[in-house]
Amino acid sequence: MKRKVLPCFMALSMTLTAVPNVAMAEDGSMNETGTVVETTTETEATTGTEPAEEPAGEAGTSEVVDTAEGTLVNNGVTEETNEETTEGTVVEATEIQPAMEVATEEVAAKNGVVEVKNADELETAVSEAQDGVETTILLTDDIDFGTVTNDSTKDNEIEVICVEIKENKNIILDLNGHALTANLVTDGNDYWLTQVICNRGTLTIKDSSSNHTGVISNTNQGAYPCTRTVKNVGTLVIEGGTIRSEGAVALLNSADCTIKGENTVLEATKEGHTGGWDNATAAIENRNSGELIIENAVVRSSSESAIFCDSMAASFEVYDGTFQGNENYGAFNGSASTKRGIVYGGQWSSDPSLILAEKHYVEKDGDWYVVKEMTTTDITVSTEEELLATLDAISDADAVNITIAGDITLDTSAKLPKGSTIEIIEESSLTIGENAVLTQDGTIVNNGTLTVDGFLTTPLNLQNNGVITDLPYEGNEFVIDSAMDLQWLSYFVEHDPKDWHVTMEADVTIPAGVSFQMIGAGENGFYNSVFDGKGHSISGLYIRNVSSQTGMFSSLKNAELKNFTVDLDVETATAYTGGIVGYAIEDVSFENITVKGRVAVTGTSYGCAAFAGAAGNSGGENKEIIFVNCHNEATVGGENGYNIGSMIGTASGSNDDLSFYNCSNSGEIIAKGSVGYAMGYGNLASTAKINAINFEDQNAEGKAFCGAATPTIPETVSSDYYAVKDENGWKAIENNEEVIQDAIVAKIDGKEYTSLDAAIKDAKDGDVITLQKDIVNADYTTTTTININKNVTLDGNGHKVEGNVAIYVAASNADTTITNIHFTNIHNSKNNLSPVYASGLSGKLTVTNCSFTNCDWDAIQSTPVAGAEIVITDNTFEVTDDATVKGQRFVHIQSTGSVDFSTTVTRNKMIGNTQQSALEVYYPADLEDVMLSGNYITSDNKLCILDGKGNNVSEIAYPMADENLKPVEDEVVIVKTGYTAEAYKTLEEALENVKGNDEISLLQDISISTETRIPQNVTFDANGNRISLQAGAKLVVYADISDSIDVPSGYKLEVSGNETDGFTYTVERKSSGGGSHRYDGYITIINPKNGSVSVSDDWADEDQKITLTITPDKGYVVDKIEIVDAEGDKIDAKKVEDEDNEYTFRMANCDVTVTVTFKEEGKTTTEDKEETDETEETTTPETITFSDVKESDWFYKGVSYVVENGMMNGVGDNQFAPNAPLTREMLAVVLYNMEKQPESTGVNPFADVKADMWYTDAIVWANANGIVAGYDDSTFGLGDSITREQLAAILYRYAQLKGYDVTEKADLTGYTDSASISSYAVEAMQWANANGIVNGMTETTLAPQGTATRAQVATMLMNFCENVVTEAE
DSSP states (O other): OOOOOOOOOOOOTTSOOOOOOOOOOTTSOOOTTOOOOOOOOOOOOOSSSOOOOOOOOSTTOOEEEETTTTEEEETTEEEOOOOOOOTTOOOOOOOOOHHHHTSOHHHHHHTOEEEEOSHHHHHHHHHHSOTTSEEEEEEOSOEEEEEEEOOHHHHTTSOEEEEEEOTTOEEEEEOTTOEEEEEEEOOSSSGGGEEEEEESSEEEEEOOOTTOOOEEEEOOOOSOOOOEEEEESSEEEEOSSEEEESSSEEEEESSEEEEOOTTOEEEEOOOSOOSSOTTTTOSEEEOTTOEEEESSOEEEESSSOSEEEOOTTOEEEEOSOEEEOOTTTOSEESTTHHHHEEESSOEESSOOGGGBOTTEEEEEETTEEEEEEOEEEEEEEOSHHHHHHHHHTOOTTEEEEEEEOSEEEEOSOEEEOTTOEEEEOTTOEEEEOTTOEEEESSEEEESSEEEESSEESOGGGOEESSEEOSOSEETTEEEEOSHHHHHHHHHHHHHSOSOOEEEEOSOEEOOTTOBOOOBTOSSOOEESOEEEEEEEEEEEEEEOSOOSSBSSEEEEEEEEEEEEEEEEEEEESSSOEESSEEEEEEEEEEEEEEEEEEEEEOSOOEEEESSEEEEOSSOOTTOEEEEESOEEOSEEEOTTOEEEESSEEEOTTOOSEEEEEEEEEOSOEEOSEEEOSSEEEOOOOTTOOEEEEEEEETTOOOOOSEEESOOOOOGGGSTTEEEEEETTEEEEEEOOHHHHHHHOOEEETTEEESSHHHHHHHOOTTOEEEEOSOEEEOOSSSOEEEEOOSSOEEEOTTOEEEESEEEEOTTOOSEEEEESOEEEEEOOTTSOOOSEEEEEEOSEEEEESOEEESOSSOSEEEEEOTTOEEEEESOEEEOOTTOSSOOSOSEEEEEEEEEOOEEEEESOEEESOOSSOSEEEEEESOGGGEEOOSOEEOOSSOEEEEOTTSOBOGGGGOSOBOTTSOBOTTOOEEEEETTEEEEESSHHHHHHHOOTTOEEEESSOEEEOSEEEOOTTSEEEOTTOOEEEOTTOEEEESSOOGGGEEOOTTEEEEEEEETTTEEEEEEEEOOSSSSSOOSEEEEEEEOOSSEEEEESOSEEETTOEEEEEEEEOTTEEEEEEEEEETTSOEEOOEEOTTOTTEEEEEOOSSOEEEEEEEEETTOOSOOOHHHHSOOTTSOOOSSOOOTTOOTTSTTHHHHHHHHHTTSOOOOBTTBOOTTSBOBHHHHHHHHHHHTTOOOOOOOOOOTTOOTTOTTHHHHHHHHHTTSOOOOTTSOOOTTOBOBHHHHHHHHHHHHHHHTOOOOOOOOOTTSTTGGGSOGGGHHHHHHHHHTTSSOOSSSSOOOTTSBOBHHHHHHHHHHHIIIIIHHHO
16 A cells, blocks of 8 residues: 655754654554664755755645655656665655644655654653754653652752743644653642643644544642643644543643644543632633633533633633533633633533623523524614513524614613613613613613613623713712612723722612622722722622622722621622622722621632632732721621631732731631631731731631631730720720720721821821810910821811810811811910911811810911812800900901902801901902801901902801891891991991991992981992982982982982082982973883893983884784883884884883783784783793892892792893882782782773773772772872882782781881871781781881882782781681
8 A cells, every 4th residue: 555654854954863753554553564664864964054955846735755666746746756765764654644744845854753652752852853843743652751749848949841842842742542641749839830741832732543542641639639731831732632630730721722623622530629729620721821712622620610710811712612510610610711701602511601702692402501603683673662572572592783763761671681782873862761670681882872760780781982871970089879870880990990989978779689790890990999888888789690700899909998888699609709809909998898698609619708709919018908897797608618708718828918907707607618707718928917906706606717728816816805096007905995985086987096196197088087085185385286188077076175286287288177076275375276277278178067165366267378268167166254365266267468269157156255356357369259148246346358459348248147047137237347347237227336437338228218327437338239219318428329329210319419518319209390291210011922022221211212122932923012101192113124123112201111912923913812911910930030139139039929920020121120119000910910800890980090001900900899099189190109008008908808817917106107107008007017018127117108119019919928818728
């Protein structure tokens, strides 16, 4: 028979080389005679040149010698050969295996096939293979290396390897049906140093035998596993044969490895292995930077998993094959397996759903889980019903791409299966309703708008390119108010990694049965961040089906967790599992946390705890994993688990200190081995140690602190001790309540400190330092100083600070809060001590809910610089009558010149007399940044407020408050004397107390109805307020304030005098020389429906040109414009050319009313009177937006009430004209509208009331029902301003008409002007005063003849409705 052979010419420079070749038949057996025939090809050595090469055939082909005919066969073409066989060469033909056939002629010529039959030949063949040239080594016999060991007592850093493929080697190892074995022995300390094969170069392992019996095996079945049969740190291809370990790991891959071939097997066959690590007897251990691709193979382990992966730098892909693991471990395991593994096919002994590739699913076939590819379809939905129907119809084998086109709100819970997608396209939206849960096993692609009011699981499956609404963070501040807020944290830790500061503002409950996706479940952990629960709880935290490091957080590093309770149910098979975190890597603190519920492992796990499954393996100098005031009440572990504890499961090799202070365990801890009540396994590095003070095991099961590899545990772990902290760190004191109370000065969350300075030094941003005892210093020569310049809160917790003690917030740009402290008798020997002193403040200082009693200087003193903010609220300041030293001021804020700072001082009580003003603020650059109103001050010297130029502007501190801190609304004027100020309720009262050179400043609008004189040497400032000068009144003031004075309708202001002699202001009724017409008047707009009307002026002189701007609503046009003066005469309006909406008219010599009606486009007539005759008083605006009505005005509430209830409206140009009078006809219309405009059968008795006017029906109705009456001259008095007593009389009669109770009467004799009430109005005024409708203008005057302004009428109408109408109903 013909056999194909490759000529074995090895040309090596500088030498003559003989390369043995073992001739074998196709099945791998010896030749027929059973002899081994060697061939030797010699070439001369040359210097500086490459050896001569054989004639080359076509690239990539192999040459074949036909031994029967002596011809050279090239790809089946026969030619005569000129190749001469060297003398003495014996050639035995052998068939080349496939791997050799792909080699080039050059490679074949130089290296050929090296046949080996023992260990020495194998080692020689590997070592002598030329670098960079592919060399095939063919086993011709079984090779056993015997027992191989590394003596760890001598040098445990030297690897002992049977076969080492060094870097730059390229070897094909053909097992050829034979066995390559060794007995790898280890004492457990050097298991990683012994291998049968270690590949650092390029290695292909194959088995060309027909019965596939080739095997590489570690035969040791001893007690110490973890050795590796094959270790790869180079490039490895396994395409045949069996890699086996009878006691440990078959393959450790840390680089590039491809496994293929249905006859390729990797197996770990040790039965019943227990203990050790969870990689101890895995078939394949993929670690470090291992990139593993399995195209097809059988991979199995009898004791652990088929594939183990615990490195985030490693990855594996599986396309086909069979994968079988122990039932406790499953087919795959390791902390990185679910993150770094991806499966496209194969059959598995455990469910691989967690590592499935996209568009693949798992189908159960007997005991196996078979991975298959899905069928893809597309569908578009636009309603909730369509979306729900589509989701319900998806099977496991379907991959449905759902497109949302439109806006959908999902109010019913639903599930998006794995492999399917929902795409929200642009300008479309998906809202998950408040009570709905969308289980997102598939993927949502958001290109539109996504709103989650309910709950969305697995947010890491979300691909967001659009808008997500109502997200709970700004910058790095993340605020949790709901379960979804907590779940969103996992998304943003992954996609927006930063130094997060997370706070909880509410208790959180995860919806029942909903799986929570861990925070840090992706590539990024919760690093360099803070999670502060602020005392809140998390319940319903349910985690399943995770094989990577598992917990509420997956991993933590440089992180701080504190102040919450979590009730959870966490269950995994074999991962590092913690209730709080799977892996606490380094520098992590747990403070004031309680864990309840269940943290369980169902398989053979090596690290499980209520807090951290594993901890501290990274660490470094001064790193620490610390637990303070942490308590476990959960059940922890499992019957097959190892390394189980309450706080830490595994801490092997930790370089971090592990510290436990005032912690406890009361939960049940279940394990197969390595179990402790605090730690399961604690084999620390030599540089690390255990710190433990007061760890109480309340379960009393007799477990040790640490279960295995026990580190040194200090005796202070006993609950006989208690942990506190001072400037030098943690220390143990006697666990006695009295001793503890005496020692502890302050707390930060769960940490307790023996000095306040130590707490401040230890505090971090956002911490609250809580005093635990009083701070008293009776040595008045040496001050106890407390320095704070951090973003912290000092909470006195009701304790006092007394004596020679001061808190300094010096040159701080931090945000510092001082609260709940009682400062008392603060002084030193120099009597110049402020209990709170903020010098050079550039940050923010808040002082709230404190008390300051008898401080010898300023209670709060600050010298702010630019950018500073000072907030002083809800404090009590007091100087008692028996105080030995009265303080200078209660609050003193003074910058150096005009400085841009802000300050708020409000809701404080300041009681008693200080030596200077109670409240002083000097030199703010912008008074808009200063708010000082709402304080209760009893001091004789209340205020001194200076602006940036040094001017006294104390009015910005008003209005003040009463002793109950309710606003005092009737303070209308202040008198400023030098650098102090005093408020008064009336101008008259202020004038009684004014002194020379004082300044009188108005705080609100006033009305003057008598003669009032401002002294010549007193400055008067209206301060932007209005003065309503009534008929018959006179005002004398040495300043021109005419722009601040309003007069009644129909009157004009008369001004005489000058600044030297004083200005005299009076009002006179204007006339036209004996006629009845006036020379000026108001313009009233009757606001219509279906459009708006504005006027250029609401008060005008006779013949003044007035412009109306009339704007119809969409779909409407102007129907009719009616302008009527008070005499009933009509005035024509003219259209302005080129201006669609403008009309003009000339002002009459009296009040004018403008009525505009609109009609729908296309209609030719006005609809009906109800639509067209709308009056000023029937249109109710939606909001109160008048430019002349402020929320701080005394009449704001009344104006709001009448406008919102349709009783009154504005006068145009966005004004209400609160100080303008209300006419008699307007009041009649108000009451008529309140009665729903009833039909009247009365007769019009008034000569000045014309028919068919906007007010006619109202006046006739009111007269017929005895509500209004006219004058003696048979006129109604159109346009006359209504007086206060007239208003009372009309409301009194209206109340009688309605049958309301009008029996209650007030005694009015206390008012000095009560005798001036007209006889017809006496009872009405008594009733109105008793019912709070008409009150005094001052404490002693009623001003019954005074004109009732629109503001007063609004307030009186409100009082009437609330006090009389509502009471009657």
